[in-house]
Amino acid sequence: MKLLIIGAQGSGKGTQSKLISEKHHIPHLSTGDLLREAYEKKTKAGIEAHKYIEQGNLAPDEIINEILKQELADKLAFILDGYPRNLKQAENLDKITKIDKVIYLKINDKEAIGRLSSRRMCSKCKIIYGINRVPLEENTCDVCGQALFTREDDTEEKIKTRLKDFKEKTFLILERYKSKVIEIDASKSPEEIFEEIEKKVFGD
Ligand code: AMP
16 A cells, blocks of 8 residues: 655654554655665765755755655555655655555644654664653663664754644645545544554554
């Protein structure tokens, strides 16, 4: 199955994509993770995109479209997280592949900001810690023991910019995929959200 997961920052896209990917054995493609990895590897695209990411702005379409094309080339199923972010990207995606379903994680700003301001990540396992998942040992990944990091774009000011972009640009995508959209209440706990996804998307 080819899935998109859409939701404002802090709606739990990363956490839910990981759970879906593990349970249903479909690759999780996060454009945010791909761009962060490209920057760590100091590729030209990664360095260019980082200038935008560190400001809380969207990276240029050309950079992300190219990365996505390479990633999707050999995949018959996936859960795509973080793309498309605007209508142009959606048009590009529809030229490359046909999406089956769109999961929309609905959340309000207050809840999203609360979650993001306490968010920490493991760069190795990509596990996301925060209000809903507190690490057993402070600032340490439960699974691999690596030190957790705070994303540089998880500051109050950048969170506001990113939420504004979501409302002005990404939200429009839901209209385009209207017949495929499955709305999920993302204000609940990760376990409850996953249960709802299982029922509504996979029919379990
Ligand atoms: P995320 O991890 O999905 O929150 O993405 C982190 C950052 O990477 C975003 O704030 C953007 O700067 C950049 N980014 C990720 N996906 C895209 C995309 N599809 N288009 C443009 N920029 C993106």
